[in-house]
Amino acid sequence: MGEKKDSTYCGCLYYSASALARVMTRMADESFAPTGLSSSLALLLMTVHKRPGIQPCGISEQMQLSPSTITRLVEKLEHKGLIERQSEGRTTRVYPTSVGSGLSASIEEAWKKLYAKYSGLLGEEKSRELTAAIYEASRRLEG
């Protein structure tokens, strides 16, 4: 009875949020592809580039990803020679290598292209509102 394009789930925030995240991740990976990095790795590299010496727990907080995820992503970037870790005591500090820093411009550019792409599809005003609303909601939900 009338279930053409609206699924049973479209009223569920879990469902729609997951769907949007998948679409956005695909779009982001496309945008970042010229840098040779996935979207997650690109964002992490930018984070380190903006705050050299940041600790994994700081990255975790900033990116809202679990510490273990950060460990894994950092390993990959280190393996690619884009960042390096310096451990001292219980803390670890992460720095970009010169190669890694050299990528920052193209990452920034890809990022802007990504913004342009989705705001072109959604409208600039709308997409800013949506982003803010989503950000606010995620903060409130995990408080």
Add this chain to the structure above:
Amino acid sequence: MGEKKDSTYCGCLYYSASALARVMTRMADESFAPTGLSSSLALLLMTVHKRPGIQPCGISEQMQLSPSTITRLVEKLEHKGLIERQSEGRTTRVYPTSVGSGLSASIEEAWKKLYAKYSGLLGEEKSRELTAAIYEASRRLEG
């Protein structure tokens, strides 16, 4: 210079959408835990329960997940004895087993509890609006 709780990324839809999806997935998994299923499996089982004989490609469309993902999830539910596949020709049809159907009530209940939880935190009106806006955006972004 003033970067307390707002990250560099909070203006990026990719970032905020991913963050919200992670939070919501965690919440959903908690809600569905009493059923013994992860949120994805629970939703898939409901989908099959509501349309017995649905094909993987139909599930894929409805859940907005890739066909290969559906294959993997269906395998798991089949292995748990909650659904079964009947292949004929190139098509496959998926049916709930009686055990699987027996779970549908508690899944439905968990789903309502999930709704109650996040709408309690965000406000019912707000969360409905947000869900609709997100759903609309994801549709528009992937055409």
Add this chain to the structure above:
DNA sequence: CGCGTATATTTGCATGTACAAACATACTTC
């Protein structure tokens, strides 16, 4: 000082997800 607790990081394991390719079947057109 030394013991208990708190914090930072990593590891083992499991999950969900997708892309590309392989495969299997159906359709179409000549």
Add this chain to the structure above:
DNA sequence: GAAGTATGTTTGTACATGCAAATATACGCG
């Protein structure tokens, strides 16, 4: 009815992610 194309499904492989436990270090208090 055979060849080429379209559709449905599965497989191989890779990635991102998290939880719980292990590890390592720091801190605080008696």
